[in-house]
Amino acid sequence: MNQRKNKPIIGITIGDINGISAEVTMKALQDNRLLKNMTPVIYAHGKAITFYRKLLKLEDFNFMQIRSIEEAHPKKVNVLNIIEECPEILPGVETAEAGKMALAALDQAIGDLKADKIQAMVTAPLNKNNINSAELKFVGHTEYLTQAFGAKESLMFMIAEDLRVGVVTGHIPLAEVPKNITGPNIKQKLKIMLKSLQEDFGIQKPRIAVLGLNPHAGEEGLLGSEEEAIIQPVIREFKDKGHMVFGPYPADGFFGMMHHKKFDAVLAMYHDQGLVPFKALSFENGVNFTAGLPIVRTSPDHGTAYNIAGKNVAEEGSMRAALFSAYDILTQKQGWQEDE
Incomplete structure (x- = not known):
């Protein structure tokens, strides 16, 4: 494993x-606590970071530009130039060049994860x-990422201090949700x-609540049949297995x-059913974690927020939480693997 100290x-x-x-x-x-626990490498371009600085x-905010992961300094914030020329930076404006840079950063980080050059990934909003x-x-x-890692x-x-919410269906049209339940x-x-919950969060006997699909969880069939016909049998099956x-x-x-x-x-049935209450309750420190991958990936639970870009009013709490969560999950997974 490629680590520094x-x-x-x-x-x-x-x-x-x-x-x-x-x-x-x-x-x-x-936040100095981050540098004490991890070596951060920003996949971007030095000119872009200098612009916002x-x-x-x-x-x-100080950083060191590097040409490869091998040059990463353990006591500094590192910036890896992932493209030759930095695109023109236009805060609040959607441009094709910014999209190309975002994808280039993601693809290079995926490659470095596969090569075990980095140990986890935190994705900023695109x-x-x-x-x-x-x-x-x-x-x-x-x-x-699911496709990239096979x-x-x-x-x-979605994870926060006292709330974790997963979804059965994610980024699909609402009209397609019922047939995917x-x-x-x-x-x-x-x-x-x-x-x-067991391997990433160390909860040996987790308690999971499953939400219904329809209003009032179907009202015993009055408002929908999915609860009685599909969801309840699955819950009974897991209970019978001791979960x-x-x-x-x-x-x-x-x-x-x-x-x-x-x-x-x-476990919510669809995107907004789970993410609306999650963000209402935990927006300032919520984290999006992709469970089920062979790698650790987290991200803040907000978007690009073009309307406030470059105005120095964006709150960093969710990004900070994403970084700490990546470290915590990585540490927990390593401990689990050592115990096996």
């Missing part, structure tokens, strides 16, 4: 350079629109969630009455 090297892909990605990354890395008046092309349909980081399935797992799909996501899986619960009352505090994780 027993500290993991954690790669940070810069995302959209015209959004708030650089700002939250630089602000988060000013000056614009945002972050005089205390814009799907300026990455998509006729050759590439980019739906999101989760799907792109995983059959993964789980979008199947017994096999729910089983697969539950298996990944159980394994992740503490409960539900299905109506989503509104479940979060409204703060029942999530009684469980280690919640």
Whole structure:
């Protein structure tokens, strides 16, 4: 494993350079606790970081430009130039050049992860629109990384201090959700969630709440049949195997009455059902973790925020949490593997 003085090297892909990605990354890395535990490498371009250092008046933010991961300094923030020429930086403006840079950063970090040159990845927000092309349909980081690392399935797992939410269906149109709520799909996501809670978070006997698909969890068939026909049989199957899986619960009352505090994780049926309450409750320190991959990847739970880009008002809490979470999960996984 390529480390410097027993500290993991954690790669940070810069995302959209015209959004708030650089700002939250630089602000988060000013927390000295991070440098004590990890060697950060930002996949970007030195000129872009210098631009924002000056614009945002972050005089205390220092970094070292490197040409390869092997040059990474363990006591400094490192910036790896992933393209020859830095594109023009236009805070708040969507450009094709920024999209190309974001994709180049992601692809190079993936390559370094596969080569074990870095030990984890934190992805800053990017814009799907300026990455998509006729050759590439980019739906999101989760799907792109799942394919890149050859995983059959993964789980979008939103994590915070007292709340963890996974989703059965992710970045698909709402109209396609019902036909993707199947017994096999729910089983697969539950298996990944159980394994992740044990291996990534050290919870040996996790308690999981499963939400219903329909309002009031179907109201015993009055408002939908998926709960009785699909979801309940899966829950019974997991219970019969000794797992503490409960539900299905109506989503509104479940979060409204703060029942999530009684469980280690919640499995929602679709994207907004899980992410709306998660972000309402944990937006400032929420983290998006991709469970089920052979590598550790986290990200902040917000987007590019073009409307505030370059204005020095972006909050770095979620990015800081993503960096700490990557380190914590990596440490937990290594401990688990050593115990096996």
